[in-house]
Amino acid sequence: MPRVLRGRKGQDLVTLGVVLAAIALFVATASNALLDAAATAANGDSSPNLLLTAALLLNIALILLGWNRYKALTGEIAQHRRLEEEARRLADYDDLTGCLNRRSLAQLLDAMLQERTGRKRAVAAIAIDLDNFKQVNDLNGHAMGDAVLSTTAKRIIDLLPEEAMIARLGGDEFLCVVPYNTDASDRIDLLATRIIEQISRPVVHQGSAIEVTISIGSASSLQIDPESKETPAQDLMHKADIAMYHAKKKGKNRFYWFEPPMENELRFRNELEAGIRRGVQAGEFVPYYEQQIDLDSGRLVGFEMLARWDSPELGMVTPEIFIPIAEEIGVIAQMSEQLIEAAFADASQWDPELTLSVNISPVQMRDPWFAQKILKLLVKHRFPAHRLEIEITETCLHENIGMVRSMITSLRNQGVKVSLDDFGTGYASLSQLRSLPFDRLKIDRSFIRDLNKQDSNDKLVDAIISMSDGLKLPITAEGIENADILDALGRWGKLKGQGYHYGRPEPAQRVLERLAEAGRLANDAASEATALPLNPVANSDDKKADGGSRAG
Structure with missing residues (x-):
């Protein structure tokens, strides 16, 4: 229990004790006052005992004050509990979509992997990322972007089985965790297909409609590497992410299961990104x-x-390799x-x-x-x-x-x-x-x-x-x-x-x-009005290398 609540609970008990003591005193004082009043009436004396009367009135006032203070302290404790629950909710859930966040999902996923994995039981992590979501915000405003994210989350939740979980990992990326029977792994394929179909429906916000697509990657708990330095949950989520990026590379709006070669491709992609960033700073991109x-x-x-990348590590790189990546990384x-x-x-x-x-x-x-x-x-x-x-x-x-x-x-x-x-x-x-x-x-x-x-x-x-x-x-x-x-x-x-x-x-x-x-x-x-000599090229590799790509 938080220190603040413990302190207020102590004050609450003290106040309650004071109120109970006041009530007990009131009962005793009231009994004496009633007996005195009865004796006074029997003796024909019309003047009451002023001391008992004052004590009775003070006792009543003490009870009322104590009770009001007890109610106020109880209300403060209830408010602090509500604030604590809200803080816990904000720490565990995404405020916009109501989904879990990355930290809370990782904890729950680790627990699920311990409980629900076995020879015929497995858990699938399904990574979902909206395609070209930055353009949605840039061209339509953040209000439309928020509407797309909340609608996407709701549509996914409506399709998930009861025991599944969903988290918004940040930005436009979601991750679902779905237990499944290894004898029916096609259930995950069917779920991914239905998610793609539902998300592709237009999102309407303030009279405007926008269509979005998603890329999905999935990984099974059967693929977790026992020698990985990451936790089982982190390893599973990482593999699902790799499969999702593979789906994006293959054209977006599609679904792939994780396969080990994808990890090497992603590593090479990351190296390319780092090399391109360094190359821009070092002036390695040259015009042809x-x-x-x-x-x-x-x-x-x-x-x-036309653009060429004169890379110290890779040699002369053609634009169809680096232009799309340069566009994506800004x-x-x-x-x-x-x-x-x-x-x-x-x-x-x-x-x-x-x-x-x-x-x-x-x-x-x-x-x-x-x-x-x-x-x-x-x-x-x-x-x-x-x-x-x-x-x-x-x-x-x-x-x-x-x-x-x-x-x-x-x-x-x-x-x-x-x-x-x-x-x-x-x-x-x-x-x-x-x-x-x-x-x-x-x-x-x-x-x-x-x-x-x-x-x-x-x-x-x-x-x-x-x-x-x-x-x-x-x-x-x-x-x-x-x-x-x-x-x-x-x-x-x-x-x-x-x-x-x-x-x-x-x-x-x-x-x-x-x-x-x-x-x-x-x-x-005096410039001669002659054309350059023709120089036909028969090298098919050179033709293929340029591929019509240009400088950005």
Whole structure:
């Protein structure tokens, strides 16, 4: 019992003793007073015993005061007990969802593992994490985020069996503990599937509806490592977490059981994250450049900047490996700005007619100050705005089209060109293309590289180009990997193109050397109007390595 309550309970007993003593005294005094009154009446004396009367009245007052004090102390003790119970509840439960918290779940799980595990009895830990929950808060506000979390918890609780437990571990991560019979392990699979289905239903809050998905990972108490330095509960929860992160890596909105190789993958992922953070600080991310050619004349017209990671431990790492991780851990903006600054410095040495294209991550487009940051870098490096082309993907249009429109307008007002990258893969609508002031469309390489193989691709490319003609938007074709594709594109007239048919992406120094050979550096007295020599690439490994990924 807390010291404060013990002290107040002692005062309570003292007060109660005083009250009882006063009552006993009252009984004695009242008896004497009644006997005296009876004797006075029998003797015909009309004057009462004043001393007994005063004692009786004082005794009554003492009883009333004592009783009121006893009631007050009792109320104070009850209030302190309620506060203690509330403190204990807050220590053990999540206030928003009513679920257990991490600390209390770990204690209860350890007890459950001791009681309910055996040859045919096991416990499953089911780790649940909402996909892209940060965007829910950023785009819809924390009130909607809280509504999503509380609704998610309620829907999960409604599906859990009676003996199961659920905890909110923090943020948007939950963990369920479900005892099960090892002969019916598919029961956990069925439960996970039902949870995914129920959570995918829209959450309505103040007239707005939002849809979320979840990633689920599960681990069984049969997989607990007896030699682990962690407690059995911690080991089980850790394995469920690993399975959940594996589900996220495999595309989200899905469910996986823990398997030992996943632990090695997660360890490698953690090492990659640490390496990327160090690499950003150390300037290990460098720009490479891919040629952009006018297909009618064969003339070099510009370069697209691509990111590479020159890692001391891993060597040269391609962007499809580090860009998604950099976006998730929040360093993509810093990385991209470093690469853009380096690209401005490089491109300042080129022929002023050559343009520079830079890809922008959807994560950066959520920053309301993004356009101002780009313009500030242009001023800092004195790079002409008309030579810069910003490329954004179609997925940006579905997150906050109002903000995207404002950014595009700000950039174009300063002379920067803006193109829609990977067109055809992100379901951009015709109305969006008409309302947003794009300068160019880039047809995704997946449509270009299969030209002449499937009639459907030819027709689709033809439809895209016809639409762009109607919108008066020039076209860039990505993925020109051989002369056959180049010939196939010839039927559609004036286009700009890029791909391995013209050479692999190259570092800045190699680009400067080739431009110097062609007389197309900024300090050349007379720039020759000739294209760089073609350099077809047949190395399929190099093609696969770049994979169309860009700098953030």
